[in-house]
Amino acid sequence: xxxxxxxxxxxxxxxxxxxxxxxxxxxxxxxxxxxxxxxxxxxxxxxxxxxxxxxxxxxxxxxxxxxxxxxxxxxxxxxxxxxxxxxxxxxxxxxxxxxxxxxxxxxxxxxxxxxxxxxxxxxxxxxxxxxxxxxxxxxxxxxxxxxxxxxxxxxxxxxxxxxxxxxxxxxxxxxxxxxxxxxxxxxxxxxxxxxxxxxxxxxxxxxxxxxxxxxxxxxxxxxxxxxxxxxxxxxxxxxxxxxxxxxxxxxxx
Amino acid sequence: xxxxxxxxxxxxxxxxxxxxxxxxxxxxxxxxxxxxxxxxxxxxxxxxxxxxxxxxxxxxxxxxxxxxxxxxxxxxxxxxxxxxxxxxxxxxxxxxxxxxxxxxxxxxxxxxxxxxxxxxxxxxxxxxxxxxxxxxxxxxxxxxxxxxxxxxxxxxxxxxxxxxxxxxxxxxxxxxxxxxxxxxxxxxxxxxxxxxxxxxxxx
Numbered sequence: 001x002x003x004x005x006x007x008x009x010x011x012x013x014x015x016x017x018x019x020x021x022x023x024x025x026x027x028x029x030x031x032x033x034x035x036x037x038x039x040x041x042x043x044x045x046x047x048x049x050x051x052x053x054x055x056x057x058x059x060x061x062x063x064x065x066x067x068x069x070x071x072x073x074x075x076x077x078x079x080x081x082x083x084x085x086x087x088x089x090x091x092x093x094x095x096x097x098x099x100x101x102x103x104x105x106x107x108x109x110x111x112x113x114x115x116x117x118x119x120x121x122x123x124x125x126x127x128x129x130x131x132x133x134x135x136x137x138x139x140x141x142x143x144x145x146x147x148x149x150x151x152x153x154x155x156x157x158x159x160x161x162x163x164x165x166x167x168x169x170x171x172x173x174x175x176x177x178x179x180x181x182x183x184x185x186x187x188x189x190x191x192x193x194x195x196x197x198x199x200x201x202x203x204x205x206x207x208x209x210x211x212x213x214x215x216x217x218x219x220x221x222x223x224x225x226x227x228x229x230x231x232x233x234x235x236x237x238x239x240x241x242x243x244x245x246x247x248x249x250x251x252x253x
Numbered sequence: 254x255x256x257x258x259x260x261x262x263x264x265x266x267x268x269x270x271x272x273x274x275x276x277x278x279x280x281x282x283x284x285x286x287x288x289x290x291x292x293x294x295x296x297x298x299x300x301x302x303x304x305x306x307x308x309x310x311x312x313x314x315x316x317x318x319x320x321x322x323x324x325x326x327x328x329x330x331x332x333x334x335x336x337x338x339x340x341x342x343x344x345x346x347x348x349x350x351x352x353x354x355x356x357x358x359x360x361x362x363x364x365x366x367x368x369x370x371x372x373x374x375x376x377x378x379x380x381x382x383x384x385x386x387x388x389x390x391x392x393x394x395x396x397x398x399x400x401x402x403x404x405x406x407x408x409x410x411x412x413x414x415x416x417x418x419x420x421x422x423x424x425x426x427x428x429x430x431x432x433x434x435x436x437x438x439x440x441x442x443x444x445x446x447x448x449x450x451x452x453x454x455x456x
Contacts, residue, residue: 004278012275018441022449079443105299112305131309135302141360149323167371168363174370188440190432197391198374200381206432210439221451225442232438240434 018232025228029220037226039217045184045202046083047214049158050090052182058157059096062087063147063172064111065163065187066140067104077107079210080163081114083186086214087160088118096155097127101136103143103163108135140166151175158182165192173199186212260450267448307331398425 053060064080084100091098100115102108111133119128136146151159151172159176161169165187173196176183185196188209196203207229216222246252270287273280310324318324334352341348375395382388400406401422408414 004276008275008277015271015275015441015445018438018445022442022445078447082443102302105302106295108302108305109298130305131312134309135306138299141363149320153319168367170374171363171367171370174374188436190429190436194391195371195374197382198371198378200374200377207435207439210436210443225446225451229438229442232442233435236434236438 014236017235018228021231021235022224022228025224025231029224029227032220033223033227036218036223037230039213040204040208040211042184042186042202042204042208043211043213044217046087046160046186049160049182049184050087050214053096053157054091054094056157057095059094059155060087060091060098061147061150061156061159062098062100063136063143063159063161063163064100064102064107065161065165066143067102067107067138067164077104077163079186079188079212081107081110083160083162083212083214084111085114085118086212086216088115089121090215092118092122092124092127096157097129097132099131099150100133101143101147101150102133103136103140104138105135107163108133140168144169144172147172148175151179151181156181158184161185161187161196163187165189165196167191167195170195170199173201177201257450264448264450267444271448394425398422 050060062084064084065077067077088098098115100111102111112130115133116125116128119125134146136143147159148171150156158181159172161172161183163186165185166189169185169192173183173185177200183201185192185201185203186209187193187196187204188207190206193203193205197205211222211225211229213222243252270284273284273287277284307328310327313321313324314328337348337351343349375392378392379388401418406418408418
């Protein structure tokens, strides 16, 4: 049996450290913090868009990214499902149903379950239709080509792009801007974040994407997650700086 | 309890897989087995999603929904691709060429369009986002590194200055690594929240 590699051991140590910090933060944060972490701007925009579309009686479009399996090995689209769950739970009773599009079969199936679950929780399963959540197409361009015609429909009140994106998807933002349709991008992909930032679309930056705070900013769960992430960042930054110093001084080979 | 059972099963499976992933020298046969299950499940999910998509578009055509022509094109393209794929085989050279003849020009045209859109977005950056430290550093660094990486600046007379330029050219990689570490931490935390059922608990 070959030995466990050093990289795997370091990764396991980081996971262990994250679990320990989560536990410490969970146990020590029993009361609401005096200075709570602020909500993430892009997620606040999603909340505002949800209210606006509800008031105007228009539908929300939700694009869930390229997928969980196959071409994409990232877990970014799990966040898009979490976002879908939050958005759906608050828009089930809207005049127009929220429409979701996925770029992958597995994601589309899970998305259908999420949508159905939202209607079930609202005790309105008779309003659920399978075409509320569709697979747009496989691959970046096929998926994009399904979203773009949907933007032109007058009954749509806005588009939320969540999940694994590519810089190419800035075309969607450009069309939405020309149609004066509000659009918000929540993605973990750095290149897509840069492209959407340049286009003027509200976008999550860096690791913000992994803390979906829609309507949850005041909740203890969000505050604890934000605190854990902050501590992890501090510890890792200190570890990196220490490693650099040790390397420069010749202590580390 | 009825709602918690799936969460508990998912969490336990996730934790076991996570542990197995780190101890691959000992657990690789089991990981391979689970990976095969995942592939089979994903394939079935893909078939279900395709069936759902086709049925929806047929429904759009029957109901005469606005823009149903797109649905008609989709169904036509889908049927043709499946029929010829089954008849000729997916490795058939002519079949592959026919598909590439359609796909490659469309993708190339889209890429050209994206280049133009990104250029116009860069020009409009300060109008849409306003003047802030973030926009100025974003726009400024994009310009500087575009200029440097195009290779216009060559200082052949000075070895030292060339080394400095090479070092500056590496800065975006360093920045990207920093961002990736942050995104990795965020993803790790999200995964742990899902594994421990915190996301489900919030619902």
